[in-house]
Structure formats: C-alpha cells, structure tokens
Amino acid sequence: MAxxxxxxxxxxxxxxxxxxxxxxxxxxxxxxNCPSRWPASPWSADSPSLHQQNLTDRERTLGPDxxxxxxxxxxxxxxxxxxxxxxxxxxxxxQVLSDLGRIFGPDxxxxxxxxxxxxxxxxxxxxxxxxxxLHQQNLTDRERTLGPDxxxxxxxxxxxxxxxxxxxxxxxxxxxxxxxxxxxxx
Numbered sequence: 001m002a003x004x005x006x007x008x009x010x011x012x013x014x015x016x017x018x019x020x021x022x023x024x025x026x027x028x029x030x031x032x033n034c035p036s037r038w039p040a041s042p043w044s045a046d047s048p049s050l051h052q053q054n055l056t057d058r059e060r061t062l063g064p065d066x067x068x069x070x071x072x073x074x075x076x077x078x079x080x081x082x083x084x085x086x087x088x089x090x091x092x093x094x095q096v097l098s099d100l101g102r103i104f105g106p107d108x109x110x111x112x113x114x115x116x117x118x119x120x121x122x123x124x125x126x127x128x129x130x131x132x133x134l135h136q137q138n139l140t141d142r143e144r145t146l147g148p149d150x151x152x153x154x155x156x157x158x159x160x161x162x163x164x165x166x167x168x169x170x171x172x173x174x175x176x177x178x179x180x181x182x183x184x185x186x
Contacts, residue, residue, distance in 0.1 A: 048083065051076035067110075070099055074114065081121055090121035107145050112138055112152070116159060123163055135160040 055072040062069050077092035097118050100111040119134035139156040146153050 047079040048076060048085075051079050065099060065103055067103075070096055070103075070110075073099075074117065077117065077121070081124065086121055086124040090118065090125060093118035093121050107141055109152070112141060112145075112156075116156065119159065119163075128163065132160065132163055135163055 051072065055069065055076050058066065058069040058072045073092055074096050077089045077096065080086075080092065081089035093114065097111065097114040100108065100114050104111055115134050115138050119131045119138070122134065123131035135156065139153065139160055142150065142153040142156050
C-alpha cells in the first residue's frame, strides 16, 4: 500500500508536454489535435530514393509481379504521399491496385488494403467523390468477405465517415447525411 501514496515521479518515461500550437487563429489549448502539434513525420526526404532503389532491386531480382515487389511499390507510394507528393503517390497506388487485383483477385486483403491507400491518395488530391466511391466499395467488399464487425471492416467504415467530415464545406452536410443513411441500412 505504501506505493499508492508515493508522490515522486514514476520510474518510467512520461510523455512530453504537447508543443504550442503554431497555426494561425488557433488558441492551442482548445485544439489539442491541431496538425501543427503533431510529431514530425517519420518519413525523411531520403525515403523515396531508398524505396525506389529497393523497388528497382526487387523488380530486377524477383520480377514485377512478386508480392514483395508490389509491397516495395506500395511503400514508395506511401513515402511519396507522406511527403506531399500526392499525384505521384496516386499513380503508384493505382498501379499496385491493378497488379494486386490481377494477381490475387478483387477480394484479397492486400487488394482491399491497396484500394484504401488509393482512396486516401485521391482524398489528399481533393478528389473526394472518387475517394468516397473507393471507400464505399471497400466497405461493401469487406462487409461481404470479413463480416460487419471485423476490425478492417470497421476501419473502412471509419474511412468513409472521416471523408465526410473533410469534404468541401458546401457538401459536408450531404456527406454526413449519406454516411448516416448507409450505417442505418446495415
């Protein structure tokens, strides 16, 4: 019981205090999830070149359709997307999705994950309707193949709902209504 009354700091490391908000018009304390307070990206400017080198080596040694080659192409696309190079990322995600669909089929978990990545890249480009269509297709396919309560199905539902909150302001109410309508049908 003596440990319960102890007032000294814990022996394990604690989280650092959140950094001050740097965006304009944000008071900081009232927006703890403001993007300007997020930690720095783990992706460095060197990441794409390293991923490109890895992709080139895997294409040469394993061939263009090997699962590890496709994984390397996906990793390159994710690195480009993290650095804000969304158009290049979307092109690579489209290529990976096409290859995975051809090799594994449209309902394979890797294909569904790749479709999600493409939808996220399109969303970052402001192509909300295309992203919503892909997220809806993913949700439908995951509900059918994995069931409505599977964690990946729930992630797909969350991605579709999250897209509705990030839609252009004139269409935000439509997105919310449409997402709620889809949830109530299920």
